Amino acid sequence: MHDYLIALIGGAIIGLSASLMMLFYGRIAGISGLIWNVVQNSRSNFSSSGLFLSGMVLGTLCVAYITGIEPIPIDSNIFIIVLAGLLVGYGTKLGSGCTSGHGICGISRFSTRSIVATCIFMASGIVTVYFMRHLL
């Protein structure tokens, strides 16, 4: 099967999950928000968010088991990994969402905030990769 078709199917499964989250619970499937619910030990959302995140790990395991493909982390130094993690955590908290909450769920309900956020983090990612790969 062509890579693009596989990507489209994978994306559709993500969309199915996001739709079910809305249908079942009325919740946005925003991963940065779910992570925050778990780590700050939110009394009302800890177990539900924790179960969702555990499910993500489980789903990844299943796919790796079936396909036999397991991505290996890219070569990078510890400083870059920590800096990237800090920026992703700080940025998604400050900007109220990430690729899933803004990019999938927000755009799908035509939220202007999410469309703007998605354009900005895409552009910022593109500039960063340009800088890292072609200027350094």
Place this chain on the structure above:
Amino acid sequence: MTKNMTNKSYGLRPLFCYLICGVLFGAGLSISGMTDQNKVLDFLDLFGQWDPTLMFVMGGGVGITIIGYRFILKRPMPLWGNRFMLPISTVIDKNLVLGSILFGIGWGLYGYCPGPAIASLAHLHWETFLFAGAMVLGMFLRSKQEG
């Protein structure tokens, strides 16, 4: 996401379905290649060897969710809850812009956004745990500022 609307009278089914939704989400991320950092960075490398594959992930995800939301949000309420909890803010403020810029930089540096980072914990590489730890720390740093 302030209140948990999972009604206890539904038993364990709502909780179990959170797990199922997560499994679908993680499987979708892995199948589509979002957990492959090289693929993500190749997608962001618009001015190099651009790999458009992740456009299709976005397309599939948004396509299905638009259709799904269109029907679901016509309902008076979710299946296991009292109301749809949708963000109400419509203001494009400094926080949204600055936060998204910083997030994009982190994404471009290492090729992980929050979803794929969590999903990839499955493979038990120390780098992923280090990234996830730093990500959580970053969230707490921002939260401390908010007071």
